[in-house]
Amino acid sequence: MKTRQTRQRPLAESLSALLLATALVAPAAQAADPAPAPKAGASAPAKAGNPCGPANPCGPAKKKKKSDNPCAPSNPCGPKKG
């Protein structure tokens, strides 16, 4: 029981200190919509709901495939645009 009391006391104290300290924390800036991407690089439309959103908007990051030539266009055999 004594162990529990001695352990609880610092926890209570550090919690009180935290509540005081966090009163001085500045709020983080809200998210903003990124600048619109160029049409040529736009992603495929989603199946439903949000036509401009990705199919799995909250999916984990996928491992990027290494390109042989990082400066190559994304569709090297596509027709010339414009």
Place this chain on the structure above:
Amino acid sequence: MASARARPALHQAAEQVIAVQAHYAAAGVGLAQAALGGARRFDTLRHYPAGDVIDRAGHSQFYYHAHDSHRRPALEHGHFHLFVRGSEPGGFFHLAALSLDAHGWPLRWFTTNRWVTGERWVDATTAIAAIPGFQPRAQGRLAPVARWLSAMVALHADALAALLRRRDTMVARRLQHTPAEQLFEDRRLDVITQTQVSLPRRLQHIAGMARPTPQET
């Protein structure tokens, strides 16, 4: 109610949560800011960090981001998505998500429909079994954030288990009159279950300063 055996672990988790938040608070920073990892801009839907925090050895992964949703709380700044990775490539499931306000205080835990993350759907029993193992390790400036998230999961293990079980109950109810694929791909259903979090109250309870609320038992 947490068993007597679980109490030391809960204390340890509470100490970890307080230590990390106090560390950031001393610099005038909250967890919402810390989660951005020093990024100058906070863009809607972008992952922070880019590429996520992935602990391959620990089979865990997380990232922070923000976007609109009809069930998004007005005070939400963004949320963490927590994943458990399987051993096969691309195999993962979503454990839960945790919303924060702009000062970095947690607001709610929530579960999502399958289409939201493109996960391999697992039942609550499987997901709950993975809760104790969710201890992502990160290097660099996000290491304290990873420790904080691990401790938050440990601190709310019972509430998370209840949340996941409620999710399965809701899904099972809907599956009685909706085909599975239609339900799991229903864009109108993003958040399936959610539970509010009062971290100060949870910590006060563990510190013996307050009585538990129903969701804390």
